[in-house]
Amino acid sequence: MTGADPAAARDPARAFAALDLVVRRRLEGLLHGDHAGVRLGPGTDPEEVVRYRPGEDDVRRIDWNVTARSLEPHVWRPVAEHELETWLLLDETPSMAFGTATVEKSTLAASAGAAVALLTDGPGNRLGVARLRPDGLRWEAPRSSRAGAHRVARSAADVPREGAGGPSLAEAIGALERRARRPGVRVVVSDLVEPDGTHARPFPWEPALRRLAARHDVVVVEVVDPRELDLPDLGLLTLTDPESGRAREVWVSADLRERYAALAASHRAAVADAVRSCRAGHVRLRTDGDWVRDLARFVLGRRRGHRPVPRRRTR
Template sequence: MTGPALPSLDAASRRTTPHQVFEGLDLAVRRRLPGRLQGDRRGLRLGPGTEPEEVVRYRPGEDDVRRIDWNVTARAGEPHVWRPLAEHELESWVLLDDSASMAFGTVDLEKRDLAAGAAAAVGLITQGPGNRVGVGTLTGDGLRWSAPLPSRAAAQRALRDRPVGGAASGPTDLAGALTALGARYRRPGLRVVVTDAVEPDGRTERPFSWERPLRRLAVAHETIVVEVVDPRELALPDIGVVTFEDPETGRRREVSTSDHRLRTSYAETAAAHRAAVAEAVRWARAGHVVLRTDRDWVRDLARHVLGRRTDRHASSYGAPRPQGVTA
């Protein structure tokens, strides 16, 4: 089961319109997150709001008498009031990796289709009064920004404007894109990075160039890395002689997949790479969810969202500043 269909918009699938895809995704998200799409967010600082944060001594003329905590007042013998956290609209930004390696898929959809669906799901999950979502798309031609829209409209745009052709063949700079995102939009909010974490030079070991920019981003915002994976990137089937092409460089190589040692080495290298990516994301203090093209990715994303919301610290849309982090 792979969740809502997000077929490539080629000649064989033009009968499926972006609107139909959006309605299917909307229904899938609502089924997996019933009653949890709104109102589950805490502010960062004291101010107008409804969520109690701390109890202090009452100051005549400054504090609202309607917020007197009578239980604490009775125990302390003097008036105390509770102060709430300020409630603000949520501003979310999705950094969408559309490098050449994302134009790959061996199941029902390509990784770039899943990435567009994940960006749309972010809009649906974060919808609420005043909430907005913007998108930065990273290709070989550089970084393109789309102005933030109300969450639901942003979700529709993510599906409507998803790429239908090949990405630019040039290398992409994920580290530079993360730095640009942190410098361009400083207001605390949610930042989601959707990528396959494939390095242009084929590097599979730490440190990755994007680790430190990601950590700086996670200092100021709640940050989630959505890693997109296809099953053929994890293990090779025994299908004889195959010609492989590196999507980032265009280099080709003919290999025999019947070689057991080759398949074993490939699987071990792929597993080590994914483990290194997970370790790097943990080091950066960011959330991490892996979405696969051969699984119900909406369910996996929903599980991650629900899991983070059970954590009191993760419920804030701005992550607390980790100790010992050098920006």
């Protein structure tokens, strides 16, 4: 799935059905088991084996292998299962209403956000959405992950194409950290482009992202378009800033194209380094690429690199 079906884009229900089918075929199951319980209690997965205490432990959980080896009755205690709460911060500023390939950045961002919601779907799991827009942050209360995915997928066409002001990405991440305190998954979907053109570290959003990652499992989904990485060889161009409305004519020479490409590559490398230093996951999706493949590769990489912290066993 490298692009959007134009007919599906005009029909939100059809678009969501197509996305759901893609997730089920290519991504379903990749996140299963990533979020284990953090406390002992009622559950199904064994966590530790302890001596049997009459009147306190369930005899149905006797571990007969350990009991036979130790000649004393032992039981296993399960890890408690709990619902996963995911919050999605979706950048819907005018810079996202841009695209020169198969889809606009806003459409790709909504599809990726909906895919993450479908991947975290499970009994009791919920998804909340925060939308960063020129008129402020819009909060949507958590609901079932599947319902949240449907809501996010339908919002791609609602991104404003002009407008300035509103909170910054740093302020939005900080607001999310203060609002949703329960540990869970936090996904930030943005192009990570600063309105003032900041292209080197430190970025304004780094402190807020670092605080968010200290409490939650954070994933940053960076959405880019190929024309943001290099300029076309078209001679005289009129470039317009969608957030400020300022326009400027630029003659695209070979030297300018070379310097622009080097600066864009440096910016993307700095962004990746900043996200990594905040201890957050980072995946970059392009409007001209197979974003489902890239997302699947990222999720598989996180699963293979996941190493649970061993808990102290009681005796």
